[in-house]
Amino acid sequence: MILCIAQVLPADLLADLTRYLADAKFVDGNRTAGWHARLVKANEQLSPSDALHADLIRRINAAIEEHPLFQIAARPKAVRPVMISRYTAGMRYGTHVDDAVMGGIRTDISFTLFLADPSSYEGGELVMEGTGGEQSYKLDAGSMILYPSGALHRVEPVTAGARLAAVGWAQSMVRDAGKREILFDLDTARRSLFQREGKTAEFDLISKSTANLMRLWAET
Numbered sequence: 001m002i003l004c005i006a007q008v009l010p011a012d013l014l015a016d017l018t019r020y021l022a023d024a025k026f027v028d029g030n031r032t033a034g035w036h037a038r039l040v041k042a043n044e045q046l047s048p049s050d051a052l053h054a055d056l057i058r059r060i061n062a063a064i065e066e067h068p069l070f071q072i073a074a075r076p077k078a079v080r081p082v083m084i085s086r087y088t089a090g091m092r093y094g095t096h097v098d099d100a101v102m103g104g105i106r107t108d109i110s111f112t113l114f115l116a117d118p119s120s121y122e123g124g125e126l127v128m129e130g131t132g133g134e135q136s137y138k139l140d141a142g143s144m145i146l147y148p149s150g151a152l153h154r155v156e157p158v159t160a161g162a163r164l165a166a167v168g169w170a171q172s173m174v175r176d177a178g179k180r181e182i183l184f185d186l187d188t189a190r191r192s193l194f195q196r197e198g199k200t201a202e203f204d205l206i207s208k209s210t211a212n213l214m215r216l217w218a219e220t
């Protein structure tokens with residue numbers, strides 16, 4: 001399942017981040033790529049430098065992890081601290097699959113949180129390469145896409161301006177993507193039923209099934 005979530009970052013955090021990134025130090029992103037991704041990765045990454053950087057990363061991770069849609073779509077067990085990347089003219093990240101294990105966690109879900117206004121740069125779409133064709137994404141600043149870490153994907157070349165993004169990975173309590181989607185659908189349905197009709201007997205039954213499927217499937 002691919003899911004786009006609008007406005008994950010609060011406006012004050014996006015403003016602090018934009019100010020910080022305007023004159024922050026970026027380094028060659030090739031350093032953190034696996035051996036085959038290194039052949040196609042041409043971008044820059046924010047170099048961890050000061051306490052302010054650590055605080056911004058902590059605030060971004062908190063905003064992502066507290067988001068209710070992230071919670072029900074990812075069912076996170078562990079989330080890596082995000083990496084901030086920048087692509088200026090000529091940079092891109094060609095077709096690759098993400099490493100299966102990073103920093104001691106299994107990567108089930110990858111995510112990109114877009115940080116630059118889409119009208120401020122040309123190109124830089126994130127393209128998901130499925131067996132049924134390609135789908136490309138260029139989201140508003142502060143919005144995020146979640147996608148399965150096992151899927152081939154690429155970032156199209158940037159031809160003008162600068163694409164800024166925070167990228168990260170999560171291990172889910174529910175390893176199987178199909179099972180996560182069943183839980184997501186049931187949880188979404190029960191919340192909408194609750195909005196419309198309150199705590200009905202049907203709501204209680206769907207809640208019971210959702211919780212009991214979690215008991216069957218969750219690795220904690």
Ligand SMILES: O=C(O)CCC(=O)C(=O)O
Nearest residue numbers: 093098112126155165167
């Ligand atoms: O910046 C993006 O949208 C994705 C980056 C990416 O694919 C990666 O870091 O593995």
Ligand SMILES: [Fe+2]
Nearest residue numbers: 096097098153
């Ligand atoms: Fe990737």
